[in-house]
Amino acid sequence: MNNKLTLGIFGFGVVGQGLHDIIKTKNLNLAIKRFVIKHPEKKRTLPAELFTTDANAVLDDPEINTVVELIDDAEAAFDIVSSALRSGKNVVSANKKMIATHLADLIAIQQEYGTSLLYEGAVCGSIPIIRNLEEYYDNELLHAVTGIFNGSSNYILSKIFNENLAYATALKQAQDLGFAETDPTLDVGGYDPKFKLAIVASHAYGLYIAPEAILNIGIDKLSASDIQFAKEKNFKIKLVPTAREINDKSVILYVLPKLIPRDNILYGVENEYNGVLVKAAFADEQFFYGKGAGGHPTGSAVLSDIAALRYGYKYEYKKHIDANGLAYSTDWEIEVYLRYKEESFIEHLKFTSISERYYAQDFKYIIGKVNLSNILKNRDIIDREGYFLAEIA
Ligand SMILES: NC(=O)C1=CN([C@@H]2O[C@H](COP(=O)(O)OP(=O)(O)OC[C@H]3O[C@@H](n4cnc5c(N)ncnc54)[C@H](OP(=O)(O)O)[C@@H]3O)[C@@H](O)[C@H]2O)C=CC1
Numbered sequence: 001m002n003n004k005l006t007l008g009i010f011g012f013g014v015v016g017q018g019l020h021d022i023i024k025t026k027n028l029n030l031a032i033k034r035f036v037i038k039h040p041e042k043k044r045t046l047p048a049e050l051f052t053t054d055a056n057a058v059l060d061d062p063e064i065n066t067v068v069e070l071i072d073d074a075e076a077a078f079d080i081v082s083s084a085l086r087s088g089k090n091v092v093s094a095n096k097k098m099i100a101t102h103l104a105d106l107i108a109i110q111q112e113y114g115t116s117l118l119y120e121g122a123v124c125g126s127i128p129i130i131r132n133l134e135e136y137y138d139n140e141l142l143h144a145v146t147g148i149f150n151g152s153s154n155y156i157l158s159k160i161f162n163e164n165l166a167y168a169t170a171l172k173q174a175q176d177l178g179f180a181e182t183d184p185t186l187d188v189g190g191y192d193p194k195f196k197l198a199i200v201a202s203h204a205y206g207l208y209i210a211p212e213a214i215l216n217i218g219i220d221k222l223s224a225s226d227i228q229f230a231k232e233k234n235f236k237i238k239l240v241p242t243a244r245e246i247n248d249k250s251v252i253l254y255v256l257p258k259l260i261p262r263d264n265i266l267y268g269v270e271n272e273y274n275g276v277l278v279k280a281a282f283a284d285e286q287f288f289y290g291k292g293a294g295g296h297p298t299g300s301a302v303l304s305d306i307a308a309l310r311y312g313y314k315y316e317y318k319k320h321i322d323a324n325g326l327a328y329s330t331d332w333e334i335e336v337y338l339r340y341k342e343e344s345f346i347e348h349l350k351f352t353s354i355s356e357r358y359y360a361q362d363f364k365y366i367i368g369k370v371n372l373s374n375i376l377k378n379r380d381i382i383d384r385e386g387y388f389l390a391e392i393a
């Protein structure tokens, strides 16, 4: 089948322009009829008649059979995507916040209206992980999916560790390069990789987990003492989401900074690159590596989804139908490094064992084992100035 696709694209920012650059290089048997944007006063590189601020100019156009949603507003995106799917149009989106937050509704709408929503570009930019989890690992016993899922925070950490750049300078560069979200707290606070993890959990394990239920701690409270500690021990710090089946019934999910030793495959993943490490029962470890942010890498994943729609591709969400009785759990012990301010806080975390403590006037840390559920309960304190928590690999 080689159906001609007529596209209406929402968004002409980093990813929208990246997608357009790629499409114009090839004769792909697809036409872009309209771009819907927000600010009509902005200068564009394409003819003005291609742009509109009226969503209905795309949603109500019977000639447009495919909507591509690439905007930076998750709630507006949900309205656009759900209306398009309901009106019989297939959709491609890169909006991880929207997808993670509304996944159950989006699946129900697709099933009711027989339309397809694809979102490879939403998780780790150019890395084809969703279709692999959906198709290839269907019959595999997946022990874990982990790695580096956020290009901006990885870019910042690389610049800090490899070039001694200041945090604020590195963040500004990640923004200028188009890697960061409009609100970069989503990146550096670990929310963006958490949305991606929630989507991964769905395709890996058939679980719908509301992002609010998942622990995320970011890199925004990283201090010079933490960096010195990591460097002295030959670690790098990376922001690492983890989905792991801990027994036949339970899956844990969390996003934490992690102290990564030199022999760990994530140690060499730098800048805006992402890496997805899949641990499967019989295949053992497999590693996917590629650019996780930026207009062209993400545009290439979006284009791959558009092309897949030509032959009627849909996610089947088979693992949701047969979830093997798996449930989300937070009852799991991990080893952490915690820099802290108030001594009394240590009581709250209820360390089950302590292997190292250090006290100085302006730098106190503890290394030991804690239950994930206790970190989750105390997340708001850990997220304050004076605290930084990282998992030990
Ligand atoms: N940047 C990246 O590397 C990646 C981004 N993503 C995701 O892709 C999406 C787009 O990101 P990005 O391109 O970086 O964002 P940008 O901020 O560069 O662009 C956002 C675009 O959305 C348009 N827009 C915002 N609100 C509306 C609305 N209500 N209706 C129509 N258009 C609207 C803006 O219009 P206007 O031009 O008029 O301001 C702009 O063109 C986000 O969901 C992001 O999370 C996913 C993977 C990688």
Ligand SMILES: N[C@@H](CC=O)C(=O)O
Pocket (backbone or CB within 6 Å): 122, 124, 125, 149, 150, 151, 152, 153, 179, 180, 181, 187, 192, 292, 293, 294
């Ligand atoms: N802000 C995101 C963009 C891609 O998803 C990131 O930095 O990874």
